[in-house]
Amino acid sequence: MTAQTPGTPVAAEARGRPRRPWGAGLVPYLLILPAVAALALILGWALVRNVLISFQEFGKRQIITRTTEWTGLDNYADVLDDDRFWSTVGRTFVFMGANVVLIMVLGTLVGLLLNRLGKKMRLALSIALVLAWAMPIIPSTTVFRWLFDTQFGLANWVMRTLGFDGYEQHNWFESGFSTLTIATVLIVWMSVPFVALNLYAGLTTIGGEIYEAARMDGASAWRIFWSVVLPIMRPFFLITTFLEIIWVFKAFAQVYALNSGGPDRESETLPVMAYIEGMGQQQFGAAAAISVLTLLILLVALSFYFRLILKQEKEQQS
Amino acid sequence: MKRKLMAAIGVAAMAAGAVACGSDGDSGNDNAGGGGGGGGDKPEAITVWIMTGSAPDAWLDELNTAFEAEHGVEVNVEIQEWNGIQEKITTALSEDGTVDVLEIGNTQTVGFATTGGLADLGDLADQPWNATMLESAQVDGALYSVPMYGANRAVIYDKAIWAEAGAEVPTTREEWIEALETIEANTDAQPIYLPGQSWYVAGGFMADEGGAFAVKEGEEWAGALNTPQAQAGMEFYQQLQEFSTAPKDTDEATPQQSVDVVPNEKIASWIGLGWEAGGAIAAIEEKGGTADFGYFPIPGKTADEPGHVFLGGSNLAVAERAGSKEYATKWLELATSQEWAQKYVDAMGGGVIPNRTDVTASPEAGSFAEAMVQAAEVGYLPPLTTGWANVETDPNPIKSYMTKVLNGDDYAEAAEAADAEITDRINRE
Numbered sequence: 033m034t035a036q037t038p039g040t041p042v043a044a045e046a047r048g049r050p051r052r053p054w055g056a057g058l059v060p061y062l063l064i065l066p067a068v069a070a071l072a073l074i075l076g077w078a079l080v081r082n083v084l085i086s087f088q089e090f091g092k093r094q095i096i097t098r099t100t101e102w103t104g105l106d107n108y109a110d111v112l113d114d115d116r117f118w119s120t121v122g123r124t125f126v127f128m129g130a131n132v133v134l135i136m137v138l139g140t141l142v143g144l145l146l147n148r149l150g151k152k153m154r155l156a157l158s159i160a161l162v163l164a165w166a167m168p169i170i171p172s173t174t175v176f177r178w179l180f181d182t183q184f185g186l187a188n189w190v191m192r193t194l195g196f197d198g199y200e201q202h203n204w205f206e207s208g209f210s211t212l213t214i215a216t217v218l219i220v221w222m223s224v225p226f227v228a229l230n231l232y233a234g235l236t237t238i239g240g241e242i243y244e245a246a247r248m249d250g251a252s253a254w255r256i257f258w259s260v261v262l263p264i265m266r267p268f269f270l271i272t273t274f275l276e277i278i279w280v281f282k283a284f285a286q287v288y289a290l291n292s293g294g295p296d297r298e299s300e301t302l303p304v305m306a307y308i309e310g311m312g313q314q315q316f317g318a319a320a321a322i323s324v325l326t327l328l329i330l331l332v333a334l335s336f337y338f339r340l341i342l343k344q345e346k347e348q349q350s
Numbered sequence: 351m352k353r354k355l356m357a358a359i360g361v362a363a364m365a366a367g368a369v370a371c372g373s374d375g376d377s378g379n380d381n382a383g384g385g386g387g388g389g390g391d392k393p394e395a396i397t398v399w400i401m402t403g404s405a406p407d408a409w410l411d412e413l414n415t416a417f418e419a420e421h422g423v424e425v426n427v428e429i430q431e432w433n434g435i436q437e438k439i440t441t442a443l444s445e446d447g448t449v450d451v452l453e454i455g456n457t458q459t460v461g462f463a464t465t466g467g468l469a470d471l472g473d474l475a476d477q478p479w480n481a482t483m484l485e486s487a488q489v490d491g492a493l494y495s496v497p498m499y500g501a502n503r504a505v506i507y508d509k510a511i512w513a514e515a516g517a518e519v520p521t522t523r524e525e526w527i528e529a530l531e532t533i534e535a536n537t538d539a540q541p542i543y544l545p546g547q548s549w550y551v552a553g554g555f556m557a558d559e560g561g562a563f564a565v566k567e568g569e570e571w572a573g574a575l576n577t578p579q580a581q582a583g584m585e586f587y588q589q590l591q592e593f594s595t596a597p598k599d600t601d602e603a604t605p606q607q608s609v610d611v612v613p614n615e616k617i618a619s620w621i622g623l624g625w626e627a628g629g630a631i632a633a634i635e636e637k638g639g640t641a642d643f644g645y646f647p648i649p650g651k652t653a654d655e656p657g658h659v660f661l662g663g664s665n666l667a668v669a670e671r672a673g674s675k676e677y678a679t680k681w682l683e684l685a686t687s688q689e690w691a692q693k694y695v696d697a698m699g700g701g702v703i704p705n706r707t708d709v710t711a712s713p714e715a716g717s718f719a720e721a722m723v724q725a726a727e728v729g730y731l732p733p734l735t736t737g738w739a740n741v742e743t744d745p746n747p748i749k750s751y752m753t754k755v756l757n758g759d760d761y762a763e764a765a766e767a768a769d770a771e772i773t774d775r776i777n778r779e
Contacts, residue, residue, distance in 0.1 A: 092436075093779050095444045096467040182597060206599065295599055296750035312743045313775065314440065 086320035107321035116297070117305070117322065121329065124281065124301040127212055131280040134220045136273055139227025144257070146232040158229065165225035173289040176218045180204035208298025211291045215299070218286050223279065227272055234268045235261070267348070270341055274334065281330055302326040393674040395424035396450040396681060399442075402429050403625055404453055404498070404664060409697040417684055423677050436739060443467030447673030451682050453498060456486035456663045457732055461739040463494035464779070469668040469675055471496060474683060478707045486734055487665045495667035496686050499694070500703035502659040502729055503551065504721040505649075506627050507619035509642045511539045515618070519646050521653040523586065530593045530619075539616040543607060544591050546598030546756045547749040550660035551621050551648075556583030557658035557730040558651055563741070563748060564733045564772050571733060571776040573769030575751060576762055584755055591756055598756045601749065609633045621648065623662070624701035624718045645721035650728070661729035663703070737776035747771035 086108070088094070089101040111117050142161070146154055180187045182203045191199035205211050238261065246256045262269070284303040287293065293300035293308055300308065306326065310319025400410070414425040428449075430438065435455075439462060442448045454462060462468055471493045479487070483497035512519075512529070515536040520526040530541040544551070553563060561579030564571045574580060591598070596611075605611055608626035613633040622630075631641040648657035666686065668678040684690060691709045695702060700713035703726050713719030732738055741747065751768035755761055 091779055092440050092461070093465040095440055096462075096465040098444065201595075201597075203597065203599065292744065294745055294750075295753065297745050308745065311437065312745070313740055313778075314436070315778070 082320050083324055085316055086324045088317050090315075090317040090320070092314045103317070107317045108325070111318060111321045111325060117325075120300050120302055120305045123208075123212075125333075127216070127301055128277060128280045131216055131219050131223075131283075132273060132276045134216065135223045135227060135276050135280075136269070138220060139224045139272075140231060140269075142224055142228035143231025143235065144261075146228060147235045161225035161228055164221060165229075167222070169222070169285045170289055172222065173218060173286050176214060177290060180214055205291045206295060208295065208300075211294070211299040212287070215283075215287050215290055218290070219280060219283055222286075223276060227276070230272060231265065231268065234265050238264055267344060270337075270344060274337055274341065277334065277337070278330070281326075302329075392421075393423060393677055395426050396672075396674055396677050397426045397428060397448070398681065399428050399430050399449050399452040401435070401453050401455075401664060402431055405694065406697045409694055412693070413685055413690055417681055420684075421677060421680060423674075425681060436743070440467075443669055443671065446671045448671075449669050450672040450674060450678035451666060451668055451685075453664045454495060454667055456483065456497075456500075456661070456665055457734075457742060458739045459486055459495050459665045459667065460489055460734050461736045462667070463489045464736045467670050468494040469670045469672065469679070470494065471668065471679065471682070473679070474686075477686070480703065480705055480707060482661060482729060482731070483663060483665075483703075483705060486663075486731055495665035496682065497705035498664045498666045498686070499698070499705055500661055500663035500726065500729075501623055501625075501701070502661055502703070502722055502725055503554075503621050503623055504645050504647050504659075504718060504725060505619055506622050506630070506718070507644050507646070508539070508617065509644045511537055511616070511618040512644070515539075517618075519644070520649045522649050523651055523657075526649045527589065530590070533618045534593060537616075537618065539618040540595055541593040541618050542590060543596050543611060543615070543617045543620040544587075544594040545596040545600050545602055545607070546591060546753050547601040547746075548621065549601070549746065549748045549752060550662070552584060552587045552748075552752060553660055553732065554583075554648060554658040554730065555586045556580045558586075559583045562730075562733070564738075564776055566733070566735075571735060571737065571773065573747075573772030573776070575748070575768050575772070576765035580765065581761055584752070584761070587752070588756055599753045613637055613639075624722060627718045628701075643718075644716065645718045647721050647725035655728055656725045658728050658730045659725045661703075661726070661731050733776065735776060737778050740775035740778055741772050747775075 087102060087104060089103045089106070093099075094101060142157075146157060149157060179185055182188070182201055182205075185204070187204060188199045188202050191202070204214060242260060242264075243256060246260050251259065281301075282303055283301070284307065287299060287301055288304050288307065291299055293304045297305075297308070302322065303326065306319045306322040309322060310316050410427055414427065417423070417425055430453075432455075436458060439452065439454065439458075442452070443462065443465070444467070459468075474496055475493045477496070479497050480500065483500050487493060487495045487497055507519075511533065515533040517529040517532040517536075518525070520529050533539060533541040556562065556579060559579040559582040561577055561583055562574050563580075565574045566572075575584075602622070606629075607620055608622060608629040609632075611617070612620060612630045627643060627645070631643065634641040648659055650657040666682050668675055668682055672678045685694075686705060688706060688708050691704060691706050695704050695709055695711050700711040700717065700719040701722070702711065702719075703723065704711050711719060711723060713723060732742075747768040751764045754764035
């Protein structure tokens with residue numbers, strides 16, 4: 033492959049001057065080729081393998097006997113026929129929506145705050161944000177698990193101290209809803225720094241004279257944000273929301289480590305469901321089908337967003 | 351600590367071994383051709399997987415020294431943790447020469463035997479095995495593993511608290527409840543520690559009523575929790591659980607009742623295994639206290655028969671793709687021979703139910719083992735079928751059902767949901 037590619041521009045050149053833009057057009061592709069090849073090797077192979085497994089009956093027996101049993105679309109039919117799958121899809125979207133809205137709103141507020149703070153406080157807040165962000169997922173999930181512990185949890189102590197009844201041995205993980213609420217607090221806490229710091233970085237590029245001009249025209253703080261900051265920062269908000277949607281949608285460790293998708297599988301999101309069906313039940317075919325469907329759902333859900341971003345880029349170019 | 355480290359090293363070695371096998375299949379181990387098989391060269395060593403806590407180190411060392419002296423083959427024992435063991439065994443059985451002999455929990459053995467990953471041990475079939483244990487070791491009459499040990503639960507009680515309350519050791523369920531009421535009235539101790547998801551215990555109460563987790567209907571299995579028998583068993587569990595302040599949504603292992611709960615709280619009684627009783631005693635002594643435990647079998651409905659208990663235990667099997675099936679079988683034969691099985695039972699302090707009828711456990715009077723052995727005859731096993739392992743795996747539908755029932759949800763609804771899940775999983779491979 034490598035022997036062939038350098039030949040192309042040479043061949044193009046040999047044809048004569050009018051064709052020159054062709055060869056020049058190839059150079060960028062050649063430059064990204066190593067990166068694409070590495071990605072294809074690492075991610076692509078796993079993806080292809082996953083898709084292949086989703087068409088197989090693949091479990092304990094197949095692994096041990098080293099056989100491959102193709103079953104066509106059986107896994108997909110089973111998964112799509114399963115009520116649990118659809119309720120999990122709904123739950124995943126609600127969970128994702130709540131998280132992304134909270135992350136974006138709180139992240140934006142903290143970002144704006146960073147921009148207005150004095151030097152010392154800004155440094156303090158930035159350090160706090162970076163620390164929250166740098167904390168690895170499993171340790172922070174474990175800390176949250178302890179905070180909301182039934183017997184010794186801080187949350188129960190706070191509620192008792194504030195004078196609320198019924199928090200003597202309150203179990204915060206007794207329902208799927210409250211488990212996912214805690215997961216939401218955790219994920220929002222982890223994700224706000226990314227939005228806040230990036231927004232702050234973006235805000236520093238807006239010259240002070242723009243604010244001044246707006247204020248001269250008598251704009252309120254809200255109006256300045258809505259009519260000045262938001263339009264300027266629109267690409268930032270679009271791409272960050274896009275990233276957060278993907279990150280929250282595939283958040284696995286936080287949800288799984290909090291309560292293993294329990295109680296009674298009520299806090300399972302799609303990635304957790306795929307893991308429990310796959311690793312727990314050793315039904316790797318069904319789990320692969322769930323993960324492929326998850327990917328497709330995410331692609332469809334984000335396709336309108338892709339278009340929005342592409343449109344935005346076009347507008348900026350013209 | 352040391353065991354964990356050993357297990358970690360074992361895993362690392364296993365991974366390295368797997369890579370080595372993958373890169374060059376033929377030169378990997380002594381036998382050409384993936385299937386292992388008899389005859390041929392003598393291996394340098396065989397690998398034995400033993401579950402944590404299953405065998406005393408001294409017994410293993412002595413046994414392996416004897417084996418090495420006789421055959422000149424080294425034995426590497428790798429201690430494994432129960433957590434995640436199914437996936438680990440699946441991987442090991444799919445590789446050539448990763449493991450030769452392995453201990454498998456008795457409820458999981460059938461599942462692995464039907465995959466073809468375990469070697470046929472027909473030559474060992476004529477030994478005088480314990481009949482109940484043998485059931486879990488074979489599939490359709492063919493022997494794929496041999497019993498290693500059996501164990502079951504008994505009630506462990508704090509003699510001082512029972513004496514203080516004036517409660518007497520019960521022989522029937524009614525007397526049991528009376529005793530717990532007496533303790534509740536006369537002391538500030540928790541009469542019994544019973545978390546909501548101790549499903550092996552609940553299964554025993556169901557078996558007392560003639561119920562089971564699942565029943566076979568023709569070729570298929572079906573969940574059987576939504577039956578009057580299971581409901582009656584669960585009602586008694588609930589009656590007991592009301593004496594406990596233990597959480598309704600965890601099992602006895604989270605937090606570990608023996609070392610994390612019993613030593614730290616005032617608990618009059620609890621249901622556990624022999625090693626749990628030992629663990630609790632050690633933990634209490636470490637804190638500077640003294641444990642004075644008494645033991646009695648879980649009471650049945652009448653005084654004639656103790657309550658049904660889950661017959662836990664392990665089997666030993668040889669991997670079909672063992673590095674050396676021949677020497678693996680030889681080791682297995684030696685380890686379970688009358689002589690070494692007797693030594694094993696002695697080394698465990700009589701705290702296990704012997705795997706052979708020609709081995710006798712002579713538990714001391716007043717020991718856990720004494721109470722345990724009394725109940726062993728009315729033991730029960732969960733359905734012995736390939737799919738049972740799927741049911742046991744968390745999220746275990748029986749556990750969720752128990753929590754729902756204890757929280758006062760509608761019984762039929764909770765049982766029906768769990769039955770559907772059990773039926774779905776148990777009929778799967």
